[in-house]
Amino acid sequence: xxxxxxxxxxxxxxxxxxxxxxxxxxxxxxxxxxxxxxxxxxxxxxxxxxxxxxxxxxxxxxxxxxxxxxxxxxxxxxxxxxxxx
Amino acid sequence: xxxxxxxxxxxxxxxxxxxxxxxxxxxxxxxxxxxxxxxxxxxxxxxxxxxxxxxxxxxxxxxxxxxxxxxxxxxxxxxxxxxxxxxxxxxxxxxxxxxxxxxxxxxxxxxxxxxxxxxxxxxxxxxxxxxxxxxxxxxxxxxxxxxxxxxxxxxxxxxxxxxxxxxxxxxxxxxxxxxxxxxxxxxxxxxxxxxxxxxxxxxxxxxxxxxxxxxxxxxxxxxxxxxxxxxxxxxxxxxxxxxxxxxxxxxxxxxxxxxxxxxxxxxxxxxxxxxxxxxxxxxxxxxxxxxxxxxxxxxxxxxxxxxxxxxxxxxxxxxxxxxxxxxxxxxxxxxxxxxxxxxxxxxxxxxxxxxxxxxxxx
Numbered sequence: 001x002x003x004x005x006x007x008x009x010x011x012x013x014x015x016x017x018x019x020x021x022x023x024x025x026x027x028x029x030x031x032x033x034x035x036x037x038x039x040x041x042x043x044x045x046x047x048x049x050x051x052x053x054x055x056x057x058x059x060x061x062x063x064x065x066x067x068x069x070x071x072x073x074x075x076x077x078x079x080x081x082x083x084x085x
Numbered sequence: 086x087x088x089x090x091x092x093x094x095x096x097x098x099x100x101x102x103x104x105x106x107x108x109x110x111x112x113x114x115x116x117x118x119x120x121x122x123x124x125x126x127x128x129x130x131x132x133x134x135x136x137x138x139x140x141x142x143x144x145x146x147x148x149x150x151x152x153x154x155x156x157x158x159x160x161x162x163x164x165x166x167x168x169x170x171x172x173x174x175x176x177x178x179x180x181x182x183x184x185x186x187x188x189x190x191x192x193x194x195x196x197x198x199x200x201x202x203x204x205x206x207x208x209x210x211x212x213x214x215x216x217x218x219x220x221x222x223x224x225x226x227x228x229x230x231x232x233x234x235x236x237x238x239x240x241x242x243x244x245x246x247x248x249x250x251x252x253x254x255x256x257x258x259x260x261x262x263x264x265x266x267x268x269x270x271x272x273x274x275x276x277x278x279x280x281x282x283x284x285x286x287x288x289x290x291x292x293x294x295x296x297x298x299x300x301x302x303x304x305x306x307x308x309x310x311x312x313x314x315x316x317x318x319x320x321x322x323x324x325x326x327x328x329x330x331x332x333x334x335x336x337x338x339x340x341x342x343x344x345x346x347x348x349x350x351x352x353x354x355x356x357x358x359x360x361x362x363x364x365x366x367x368x369x370x371x372x373x374x375x376x377x378x379x380x381x382x383x384x385x386x387x388x389x390x391x392x393x394x395x396x397x398x399x400x401x402x403x404x405x406x407x408x409x410x411x412x413x414x415x416x417x418x419x420x421x422x423x424x425x426x427x428x429x430x431x432x433x434x435x436x437x438x439x440x441x442x443x444x445x446x447x
Contacts, residue, residue: 027343031099034336038096041328041335048328051149051335055324058339059153059346066346067161070354077165077357078434 016068023062096334097137106132107337108344110416111150115345117419119158119352121368122312123290125345126151127375128416130287131409133337142334145327147287149338152320154345159313161353167306169262172297173314175269176276180289180315181322183280191284201389208386210285211379215372218295223369229362238304239361245302262297262307275300276315283319290316291372298365305364306356355423358430367419374415381408 030037041050070076097103110132114125126147133143162168195203229235241249245263253268260267275296283289290312297308327333356364381404388396396404 023343027339030336030339034099037335041333042096042331044329044331047331048325051328051333051338052321052325054335055149055153055338055342058342059157062343062346063153063157063160063350066157066350069347070350075351075354075431077354078430079438 011072011074012068013072016065016072019061019065019068023058023065026058026061096142096336099336099340103136104340106136107340111341111344112348113344113416113420114341115154115158115348116352116355116423117348117367117371117416118154118313118316118345119161119349120309120355120423121290121352121364121371121419122158122294122309123288123316124368124371124419125416126287128412129341131412135409138334138337141327141332142337144287145324145330145332146334146337147341148320148327149324149333149335150341150345152317152324153342154349155313155316155320157346158349158353159310159317161350162310162313162356165310165353165357167310167356168314169260169303169307169311170314171258172260172262172272172301172303173311174318175258175272176279176293176297176311177315177318179273179276180280180283180293180319183277183282183289184284184319184323185280186277187281187284190281198390201386205383205386205390207285208379208382210282212376212383214282214286214291215376215379218291219369219372219376221299222295222365223373226362226365226369230366235360235362239298241302242299244300248300249302260301260303262303262311263301265302267301271301279315280319283323289319291368294364294368305361309356309364309368351427352423355427355430358434359426363422363426367422370422371415371419374418375412378408378411378415381411 040047041054110129111125114129117124129147129150130140130143133146134140138146159168159173163170191203191206194206198205248271249263249265249267251268251271252266253270256268256270257266258269258272259265275293279289279293279296282292290309293312293315294305294308297303297311298305303311324333384393384396385401385404387393388401
């Protein structure tokens with residue numbers, strides 16, 4: 001990676017903030033509405049799709065947030081050795 | 086079924102301390118999983134049970150956090166070119182069968198010998214498998230470290246070369262991680278064993294990763310990344326099965342997931358900085374340490390089954406607490422090695438970048 005690329009590469013602050021807010025909102029809903037959620041999610045049978053779908057939604061939103069979080073913190077994957085040379 | 090429904094209705098109350106505890110354990114578990122492809126689950130289930138969560142709900146909720154975590158980890162490591170999706174799915178499907186069979190064996194043992202018998206079976210499986218496989222993995226990593234050839238490419242074992250040389254028409258599949266065609270007749274029993282172990286001790290990767298490395302000939306980095314695909318396939322099927330009985334406490338699963346997604350991303354990034362033998366080192370160290378934790382519990386269950394002299398209440402309490410502490414220590418030790426190796430990798434890369442920039446200027 002050239003010096004120029006390195007300096008112009010922007011950190012995804014906006015993406016992190018956006019996904020972070022959605023992620024927090026999801027967790028707030030989960031904890032505030034836990035009585036209703038527990039009632040329906042524990043019914044079993046075809047209601048099994050509820051926890052599975054929830055897990056996918058949370059993983060998508062929170063996964064994007066945590067990925068951007070580490071990038072913003074400056075922790076990224078190693079560059080290829082040949083790029084360094 | 087009545088008991089299951091009763092247990093499902095028994096979801097615990099959550100307070101700030103409980104949420105923080107689950108988040109932190111989730112983070113450390115995720116960090117290790119992102120690095121070695123599995124682990125963490127063996128601490129999460131007892132950690133939830135220590136909060137008063139019924140056993141089956143703990144297992145179900147752990148599984149429901151595992152599959153989305155594995156999915157994110159696999160996607161992250163796929164970006165680094167470390168995942169063999171085909172191998173992961175082929176092994177994952179047979180692992181699913183192993184999970185069902187393993188759970189069936191567990192149920193039969195529980196019916197015949199009760200809770201103590203079931204616990205003894207789990208602990209014995211832990212001790213025997215971790216002693217053999219963990220000892221072998223740790224020895225191999227240690228030999229590489231002592232030889233000073235840590236930068237050399239990993240050698241494919243003789244067993245893997247033999248497996249790759251066998252041609253059984255109609256069953257041969259090419260896998261990019263092995264750069265060879267192998268018969269699925271070899272992958273099916275390995276996947277099955279991985280699933281059986283996952284159903285027994287919650288961490289199928291302790292069989293899955295070493296078998297991909299030593300039996301099939303996959304590089305450590307690819308084996309640990311591909312294990313995340315297996316964990317996703319197994320976890321999704323298992324979670325659905327438990328959710329059909331209403332056993333998943335989604336609050337617990339999602340809180341652990343909150344921490345573990347931070348961890349798994351970091352662990353996955355860590356793999357790009359370390360030498361391949363470090364995967365084996367972390368896995369071996371965790372396996373051998375956990376082995377001691379479970380071995381301490383064997384006398385407790387033997388005493389409950391009246392196979393040895395009855396142990397006093399205080400002795401049982403000490404053994405249980407020590408066992409749990411060693412388990413937490415194993416996970417923390419694994420996380421420490423991962424973070425240390427990653428830190429060193431980042432520092433040496435920065436030095437190399439500075440050197441390269443200086444050369445260019447000169």
